[in-house]
Amino acid sequence: MVGIILSIACAFVAKHFPNAMDIVQLVFGFVNAPLFATFLLGMFWARTTSHGAFFGLVIGTLCSAIFHGCTIAMGNVAGVHGAWLTGLAGAEVFPSEMAQNFWLAISAFSSCLVLTVAISLATRRTKSDQELRGLVYSLTEKIRQTDEPWYVSPAFLGSVLLACCLLLNLYFW
Numbered sequence: 001m002v003g004i005i006l007s008i009a010c011a012f013v014a015k016h017f018p019n020a021m022d023i024v025q026l027v028f029g030f031v032n033a034p035l036f037a038t039f040l041l042g043m044f045w046a047r048t049t050s051h052g053a054f055f056g057l058v059i060g061t062l063c064s065a066i067f068h069g070c071t072i073a074m075g076n077v078a079g080v081h082g083a084w085l086t087g088l089a090g091a092e093v094f095p096s097e098m099a100q101n102f103w104l105a106i107s108a109f110s111s112c113l114v115l116t117v118a119i120s121l122a123t124r125r126t127k128s129d130q131e132l133r134g135l136v137y138s139l140t141e142k143i144r145q146t147d148e149p150w151y152v153s154p155a156f157l158g159s160v161l162l163a164c165c166l167l168l169n170l171y172f173w
Helices: 002-014 020-044 050-070 097-122 154-172
Strands: 071-073 092-094
Touching: 002 020, 020 050, 020 097, 050 071, 050 097, 071 097, 092 097
Parallel strands: 071 092
Antiparallel strands: none
């Protein structure tokens, strides 16, 4: 029942957007950007604590809500599209909704990253390096395959793909 009610409410909010991509980008800025920062730190930094990850994620999401409440895209009315905290007079105006959502995602990612690091450094670690083995990249043994030819190695194939991407970008620019 709660899911159905929430989906009906989301449909009423979504009808205020000109296309689905604008609302998807807004939701991704609120949800995925801070979650991505939390996952990055959890996978690559062994010092990340559960308190740091949780509160960094929650406060990062709140920071994105505050950012959205203080900004608006040019030509929009205050409310669903932003500026619901400051109104039009005090809002930072972006040239498009995509720009607003992009900067919202940057602020959510950055605030979550900084807060997770700060809170993790201020709290005690509850897991040992042995318990984190296999979960954190730096603590996981690297598998080396020496029986494969050099031209099928991930480093070589990745370099070829990067070079192709660079050439395509230069050609189509």
